[in-house]
Amino acid sequence: MNVKDILNDTDGCITQRWGSLAKCENSADIIETAHSINLLINEQKTVKTHKQQCSKQFKTATDDPAKVDALKQQMQAISERLKSLDEDRKAKEKHLSACFDATADQPSSMPSLPQQFNQSTTRDEAGSPTQAVTVTLAEDKDATSWDHYVDQHSAASLYHHYGWKGLIENTFNHQSHHFVARNHDQKIVGLLPTTRLKSRLFGGFGVSMPYFNYGGVLADNPSVSTELLKEAARFYQDLGCSHLEVRTTQADLIDWPASTDKVSMIRPLPDTTAELDQQLGSKIRAQIKRAQRENTQTLVGGLELLDQFYDVFATNMRDLGTPVYSKTLFANILSQWPQQATIVVIQLDGQPVATAFLLGHRDMLEIPWASTLKKVNPLSINMLLYWEVLSFAIAQKYQFFDFGRSSKDHNTYRFKRQWGAKPVQHHWYYWLQDEQAMPALKPDNPKFKLAIHVWQQLPVFLTRIIGPFIVKNLP
Structure with missing residues (x-):
């Protein structure tokens, strides 16, 4: 510090x-x-x-x-x-x-990380590391046994569940290819969800998992993990794809080129909002109180708040110069995961001005998407939004809050850090066709600066029409 x-x-x-x-x-x-x-x-x-x-x-x-x-x-x-x-x-x-x-190395009384980060994605439980396995493509009839394996694996994320395969295919019209490893008894000992993206602009490639923060391999031991990754690489090579991107938080997963640009920002949660208030410090408390002096109202719900969420989200994405996801994506998530998905809306004078889309899994609540209209930034409404979201997480008895993915030392990283969030390193591995360079499909790529500027000038209604056709090809 x-x-x-x-x-x-x-x-x-x-x-x-x-x-x-x-x-x-x-x-x-x-x-x-x-x-x-x-x-x-x-x-x-x-x-x-x-x-x-x-x-x-x-x-x-x-x-x-x-x-x-x-x-x-x-x-x-x-x-x-x-x-x-x-x-x-x-x-x-x-x-x-x-x-x-002097006390930097003293252990904390709180659990250090959520369950999915504390365990290796290879759990060393099913036989010897040299156990023979067969890797095949999963079919819909495997959904129940697939999800049973996910539920039993301590390192699994919400996005490892089989239901995301159909959601991605129905929302984005991309084909998913999920790989499953079985031992000689036909028992599942590992799995790898992937999706193939294909467009004229960016070519064809595979990702595990696109659009979301977590994915990658789950396996009983390192040899199973390696077999799954190698089989997926062979599959995408046969399809003529440029690369396969595997997003995980596990180091030393496989000897492929890897990127460590991204981190998740995770904060342990206290038992009460009174403790949270004390922990946040005077500067953040003052910003929250500034927003609370305005005529605001907080709404928490599901599908009934989708229109308000999307109005704010689409406007904010336009202002950032980023193509917006379709409303269908969020409707599908809310319909398919009603117990895990929540929308929080902050209204100012009766109008929505800040929103958050939350997903809960085991001991952690994640905020994959959040937006605040820039016109209310002087009122610190965004700080109030995060206070309300953290308060909701505590009320629901979550132990951790995931502020989402950030690039190290960027503005969003510093914003999340001030709330007491600590970085968890991501490792994105790449199988590359013919030893090509690692892809650079990032918003800060200089090639996209002009496109971002142009997008910021478009009417919001137009970005809501054409945005989903562009963003579906950006994982």
Whole structure:
């Protein structure tokens, strides 16, 4: 944790490190030290301004030796004062950093990560690593046994369930190819869901899983995992695809080129919103209270809130220069996963201005999609949205909140970090046809800058019509 962050929000950094001010034994020392450093910084600014003013006086004193000598003495005294202030500030900053570093390795009383991140996607439970397996394409008749395996595997995500295959095919008109590994007793010992994307613009390739944050292989041991991945690579090679992208959080899965640009931002949740309020720190609390002074109302529900969610979501995606998903995608998710999917809407003066689409799985609530109209940003409505979502997660007894995927050190990463979220590394593996370069289908790719700018100028109604035809080919 850097000193600048601590000085900007001392209370928040303490609660992020220790859980609350009360749990930090030296909180008084930290707060006093931070206050002293800020005073020193302000004094340095004042002395530097005085030095600049003194320097300007030399121009008018060239004919007055006595005045020149006096100014030289004054400049020397100012320089010595600045040096003293700088030494004092550096010493206090070193002490401040030491206060945080001293307990950096102490274990937390909270569980460190959700269940799906704490376990390897290969669980070493079904026989020896050299066990012979047969890998085939799953059929719809395998859905029940497939889901039973997913339910029993500790590293499974919600997106590993077989139902997403039909949802993707019906929503995006892409064909999914799910691979299943069985042992000699025909018992499932591993699986790999994939979807083939095919377009004139981006060519043909496979992804596990497109559109969502998690996917990849689940298996009983590393050898099964390797067989599944190799068979999938052979399959996509035979189809003439350029690559297969496997999205997972497991390191050292297979000896393929890999990208580590992405992380998930995960926050452990306290038992009550009162504890959450204390943990967040004064800066975030002030922003939330700013929004609460407005005429807002929070709605929590499902399909009945879909229109309000989509109106805000489509407008925000246009403003970001991103093609929007079809409303059908969200309707299908809400219909197929009614117990897991929730919509949260913040209304201002009776009109929706901020929305979130949530998906729960086991001990974690995830926010795959969230949007706030930019016109209400000065009111801190987005901060209120996340407060309401976190409060909902606590009320539903989730242990963790997943703020979603981010690129490291980007704006969204820093936004999520201030809420106390910690990064979980993603590993995206690539089988590449003829050793091609790894694909670069990313919004920050310079090739897409012009397209993003043009998209931002389009009417929202038009982006809602043509956006789904574009975004279906962007995984």
